[in-house]
Amino acid sequence: MLVLERVSAFVREHVWPVETVLDTGSNAELARLRGLARSAGLWALPLPRNLGGGGLGLTEYFSLAEQEGSSDHGPSVLGSACLLDVRMFRRFARPAVMELLKPLVAGEISGSYAMTEPGVAGSDPAAARTTAVRTSDGWLLNGRKWFTSGAGNASYVTVLASGSLFVATDFRVVREIPVLGAAGQFEIELDDVLVPHDHLLGDVGEGLRIAGTRLALGRTLRCLRWLGMAERAFDLMCSRATERQVRGSALADRQLVQQHVFESLLAIRSARALTHQAAELVAAGQDARTEIGLAKVAAARTLHQVCDAAIQVFGAEGLGPDTPLPMLARIGRAARILDGADEMHVSDTARRVLRTRAS
Ligand SMILES: Cc1cc2nc3c(=O)[nH]c(=O)nc-3n(C[C@H](O)[C@H](O)[C@H](O)COP(=O)(O)OP(=O)(O)OC[C@H]3O[C@@H](n4cnc5c(N)ncnc54)[C@H](O)[C@@H]3O)c2cc1C
Structure with a gap:
């Protein structure tokens, strides 16, 4: 079986039922x-081999991120x-932080990433208020972050403070x-967290x-998973x-249901x-800002739209606990805000395109 089929089968058989x-x-x-x-040979496929990954x-x-991401828990x-x-660490970290790589890929530890702050627009990360002050012993960090995914279990958090990124374990x-x-x-x-100099x-x-x-890679992966x-x-x-039969015929025979199916398929394929x-x-390592802006908005809207249509076709059952639709709809709603609110991508992408026309 191809690795794509194995990933798809694994997520459907083992992850979907326990979401x-x-x-x-x-x-x-x-x-x-x-x-x-691990036993199925599907562990850490895109991570480097020398760190214990699959080396894809x-x-x-x-090509397989869509299947893996059909459950929010797949990755x-x-x-x-x-x-x-x-x-990020392989490219920008110093040796002390590189020590985290092996346990991270082995799944022994996990990390989280903290840019967004209470009281400040996350769409404007340059306005973040968390501070980093250099001292002789290291950097002193002060501030609050929120919506930091996975921080409850994390061994470290990568923090944006005073325009720099630090890896804080405390x-x-x-x-x-x-x-x-x-x-x-x-x-x-x-709160006065001291981060060693080499954790910058x-x-x-x-x-x-x-x-x-x-973010370029993160948003691309997120789009594939949403799809x-x-x-x-x-x-x-x-x-x-x-x-489903209603008044003697299948819902599929109703034009208004066909419209939901058509619009959803159109959105997914586009x-x-x-x-x-x-x-x-x-x-290819090329500038993809315009393409990512388009894809992010399209994929987020698509997940939101398709989940809403599916819930409508299911009726009340679509809102209850017997299908994954409420969970998928929740992710679809959040998708329009996280990884940059859709409006930010709309404005940034349009401005970039207009600039190239003007020059
Ligand atoms: C489930 C989830 C997980 C998250 N995980 C993380 C994480 O791990 N780490 C992290 O740092 N953050 C995380 N976030 C936060 C996320 O990155 C922010 O929510 C996002 O950047 C938007 O920032 P904000 O919520 O402060 O909204 P704001 O920036 O205050 O924006 C609010 C609204 O203002 C409007 N708006 C914003 N910019 C523009 C514009 N340019 N033009 C027109 N209208 C605009 C939009 O309607 C937008 O929804 C997560 C959020 C969610 C929901």
């Missing part, structure tokens, strides 16, 4: 599934969720912030530039439309084409 357990943050269930992934290149990984279960940190979790009822997001505090990534003041390189989830909602909607365009440029 509600994983949504509660169950470490035991996550550990069990990770053991299965970006293009190969992109974590299959050990690829740390890809962005690993690539931080306080203030509270968990449920997102539409789901676990996984946290508010954290850095890149050079002083390079934080936003490094964040930009990370995997949208396809899943679409399949559910189509099955329901063909099976967003996929845009995402693959972006992915190709990202894999």
Whole structure:
């Protein structure tokens, strides 16, 4: 079987059935599934071989990221969720931080990434208030971050402070912030946290530039994963439309239901084409800002739209606990805000295109 088929089968057979357990943050269930992934030879596929990964290149990984991401938990279960940190550390970290790489790829530790802050627009990271002051012993960090995914279990957090990025191992979790009822997001505090000099990534003041390189790949992967989830909602909607009888005929025979199916398929196929365009440029290391802006908005809107249509076709059952639609719809709603609010991508992309026309 091709690796794509094996990943797809693994996620469907092992991850989909226990998503509600994983949504509660169950470490035991996550550990069990990770053991299965290792035994199946599917662990950490896009991570470098010398760190214990599968060594897949970006293009190969992109081709299976949609299947892996058809569950929000797929990347974590299959050990690829740390890809962005690993690539960032390999490029910008000093030896002390590189020590984290092996345990990270082995799944022994996890990290999180903290840019967004309470009281400040996350769409304007340059306005972040967390400070880093250089002392003889290291950098003194002070501030609060929130919606820091996975910080509750993290061994370290990469923090944007005073325009630089630091890897801090000492931080306080203030509270968990449920997102539409789901676990996984946290508010954290850095209160006179001393970070060694060699835990700075890149050079002083390079934080936003490094964040930009990370975001290009991060957004592309997120789009692929959202498409995997949208396809899943679409399949559910189509099955329901063909099976459900209303007043003597299948829902599939109703034109208004056909419209939901058509619009959803159109959105998925269009967003996929845009995402693959972006992915190709990202894999080639080329400037993909316009393509990523288009793909991000298209993929987020698509997941939101398709989940909404599927819930409508399911009726009340689509809002209850017997299908994954509420979970997928929650992710689709958040998608329009995270990784840069859609409006920010619309403005930035349009401005960039208009600038090239003017010159
Ligand atoms: C589930 C989830 C996980 C997250 N994980 C992380 C994480 O791990 N690390 C992290 O640092 N952050 C994380 N975030 C935060 C996320 O990155 C921010 O929510 C995002 O950058 C938007 O920032 P904000 O929420 O402060 O909204 P704001 O920047 O205050 O924007 C609010 C609204 O203003 C409007 N707006 C913003 N910019 C423009 C514009 N240019 N033009 C027109 N309108 C505009 C939009 O309607 C936007 O939705 C996460 C968020 C969610 C929901």
